[in-house]
Amino acid sequence: MISSLRGMRDLVEDDAKRFLYCIKVCEEIAQRYDFSFIQTPLLEESLLFKRSVGQSSDIVGKEMYDFCDKSGNEISLRPEGTAGVVRAFIQKKYDKVGGVKKFYYHGAMFRYERPQKGRFRQFHQFGVECFGEQSAYEDINIIIMLKQILDTLGIKTKILINSLGCPKCMPPYKETLVKFLQNLDLCEDCQRRILTNPIRVLDCKNSSCQAKLKDAPKITHNLCKNCHDDFLIVQKGLRDNNIDFIIDTNLVRGLDYYSKTAFEFVSDEIGSQGSIAGGGRYDKLVEILGGKDTFGIGFAIGVDRLLELIKMPEDEKQGYYLSALCDEALEKIIEISVKLRKTKKVKLSYEIKSLKAHLKKADKQNALWFGCIGDDELKKEVIWLKNLVTKEEKQISLKDFCE
Numbered sequence: 388m389i390s391s392l393r394g395m396r397d398l399v400e401d402d403a404k405r406f407l408y409c410i411k412v413c414e415e416i417a418q419r420y421d422f423s424f425i426q427t428p429l430l431e432e433s434l435l436f437k438r439s440v441g442q443s444s445d446i447v448g449k450e451m452y453d454f455c456d457k458s459g460n461e462i463s464l465r466p467e468g469t470a471g472v473v474r475a476f477i478q479k480k481y482d483k484v485g486g487v488k489k490f491y492y493h494g495a496m497f498r499y500e501r502p503q504k505g506r507f508r509q510f511h512q513f514g515v516e517c518f519g520e521q522s523a524y525e526d527i528n529i530i531i532m533l534k535q536i537l538d539t540l541g542i543k544t545k546i547l548i549n550s551l552g553c554p555k556c557m558p559p560y561k562e563t564l565v566k567f568l569q570n571l572d573l574c575e576d577c578q579r580r581i582l583t584n585p586i587r588v589l590d591c592k593n594s595s596c597q598a599k600l601k602d603a604p605k606i607t608h609n610l611c612k613n614c615h616d617d618f619l620i621v622q623k624g625l626r627d628n629n630i631d632f633i634i635d636t637n638l639v640r641g642l643d644y645y646s647k648t649a650f651e652f653v654s655d656e657i658g659s660q661g662s663i664a665g666g667g668r669y670d671k672l673v674e675i676l677g678g679k680d681t682f683g684i685g686f687a688i689g690v691d692r693l694l695e696l697i698k699m700p701e702d703e704k705q706g707y708y709l710s711a712l713c714d715e716a717l718e719k720i721i722e723i724s725v726k727l728r729k730t731k732k733v734k735l736s737y738e739i740k741s742l743k744a745h746l747k748k749a750d751k752q753n754a755l756w757f758g759c760i761g762d763d764e765l766k767k768e769v770i771w772l773k774n775l776v777t778k779e780e781k782q783i784s785l786k787d788f789c790e
């Protein structure tokens with residue numbers, strides 16, 4: 388038997404239902420906030436991710452599915468969605484037009500990580516990206532929208548926020564931080580990060596490193612006036628809208644493109660991989676990828692991590708279950724189903740069984756209406772119907788039924 392690859396899985400039955408429900412809720416809410424659908428390719432030039440997600444990130448450094456295609460191009464399966472959307476935004480020349488553009492997407496992402504509960508090598512993200520909006524009120528809007536999605540799905544999370552500054556205040560902060568870090572005895576990963584991207588040291592998972600970082604200088608104490616004021620606006624906006632949050636000055640996110648507001652929604656109900664969704668501003672990314680300077684902000688939800696937490700609405704009985712009680716009625720049933728399926732959900736049984744056996748199956752399959760045709764109905768050109776909720780029974784002419 389050939390099995391699926393490690394860290395990649397099939398979604399069927401209940402999981403598949405939950406998956407579709409989750410995407411439906413995300414799409415409906417994103418559209419209410421005026422985001423429109425964008426689809427980008429699964430494969431991109433590796434350089435796109437190296438430049439955007441960053442050479443120093445774990446994603447580019449260790450986790451990319453990268454290879455050469457038959458023409459020798461270096462390509463990668465996308466590890467996240469933002470880079471591709473930004474590339475498409477620039478390629479379609481939206482940066483030259485100006486104004487605000489809002490996109491949502493969902494699809495498979497690939498990271499060669501060590502698989503464990505909630506962590507897969509192929510996983511599904513639902514994400515949104517908003518371009519051209521400088522106002523910190525959009526940051527509030529984006530966080531409220533993500534909260535609304537998770538509330539609708541019945542998922543409780545903690546919201547962590549931070550500000551990662553801008554090209555004016557982040558470089559001097561990094562210098563101050565490096566001076567502090569150089570005197571500490573930190574793990575090997577941290578030593579490497581001091582050289583590549585020192586703020587990543589702050590979210591080291593090693594508890595002995597964390598103990599030594601207690602007195603590290605905080606970015607929120609080193610923001611320039613503009614970043615500081617915007618961070619206050621975001622906090623006030625969340626409070627005004629009754630959204631609880633925690634300021635986590637160690638929240639640096641694993642991707643290099645962020646500036647200003649960064650946030651993560653975490654759950655303590657799904658084990659160690661508690662990050663349900665994350666995002667933030669990336670005001671320099673469009674320029675870094677060769678476009679005209681354009682503000683950007685977005686988030687992505689890890690759909691796989693939601694599946695076991697979603698509270699699904701009760702399955703309602705719906706549609707028809709049609710059956711035949713004699714061979715001659717079978718063709719009639721098929722003919723009717725073709726007409727009915729133009730507007731209604733219809734399940735068909737090709738087996739000739741007793742009324743009782745058919746009824747039992749219809750009930751099991753959650754049909755709202757049961758319909759059957761036997762010799763008698765065939766002669767009279769009628770169908771016998773039963774509503775499986777109200778138990779009402781009736782015979783109606785086939786002509787009326789199909790109309």
Ligand code: HAM
Nearest residue numbers: 467469506507510662663664665666667685686687689
């Ligand atoms: P990210 O934090 O790398 O951000 O991923 C977002 C979410 O994807 C995570 O919170 C998590 O739920 C899910 N996720 C990540 N890796 C895995 C995995 N191996 N298995 C299962 N789920 C996973 C981004 O990807 C950014 N592009 C988000 C963004 C959009 N920022 C701005 N716009």
